[in-house]
Amino acid sequence: MNPDLEKFLRETEQECSSAPSRGGWYSKAGDCAFFFNEPDASYLAERVDGRLTVYRSLEDRRRIVGVQVKGIRTLPGHDFLEVLVRQSGTVDLIMLLYGTWQETQSDASKEPADRAAKRRTDYEDVLREFSGSTIDAKEFVSV
């Protein structure tokens, strides 16, 4: 293990004194939002489409424990989203997914039927699992 990195991680872990909890954040560097429902879960990533990646539990791969939503700055309706964010103080994950679904649907006719069906199922699973999940708007105001 890289000793400098290990030291950095140990220090960062100590700074986060509270127990890990479900929640999400916006990564400016990646222009993407992350949300984890299960803070202790080990997972593997499955790319659903160009906007959405789901994290599935390694213990039970049917279970979605987290998501990554990409390309926040170019989401359809981004301006409207910004207004909502400023008013409500939070970003509803479902609003982000609505944007990604809208856009990726425009390419859906080019997809093989089985892939389109899988994508739809993944979106439905994410909507069910992450309903009511929000990210603090402070994370997004500089977007």
Place this chain on the structure above:
Amino acid sequence: MGETDRPNTTQNLGFHTLEGCVDPREPESGTTIEIRIPYSDVQHSMKHNPGRAWQLTTADHVLREPERIYEGVRREGEDDRDGWCYVGRPKRVCLGSDRWIPLPKGCVYVVFVSSRFIAYEWRIEHADPDDPEGPAGCESSDRYGRLKWEK
């Protein structure tokens, strides 16, 4: 030595620097570069999935010893592609200071790096069934611009 530029403002503008990473612009040359990790991303990961934060040690390994580098990561809604995806098959993945798991069978480890040499995502993915050294869908133009280099 890697360095941490810890932020002293609420904007969390600091980075941790990983040294000795393969230069994705000329991987065949043996040149190494620094790749930065946003401190805020690590801090958020520690709060919401510490295993993700600790996986940085695996990401660091893959950035130093990749098996492949893809160029031009596709972003939906943008015509331009930029950045790189480093791919490796480490024997094990770090999930905590003393917690490791074997890389699951049929999987690869990927690290996404922006054109500004900032790593923003690192994770286990399924390998491609037709090309087990690459991540699922690696040959699709939906995903990457091109395979830049392989070991």
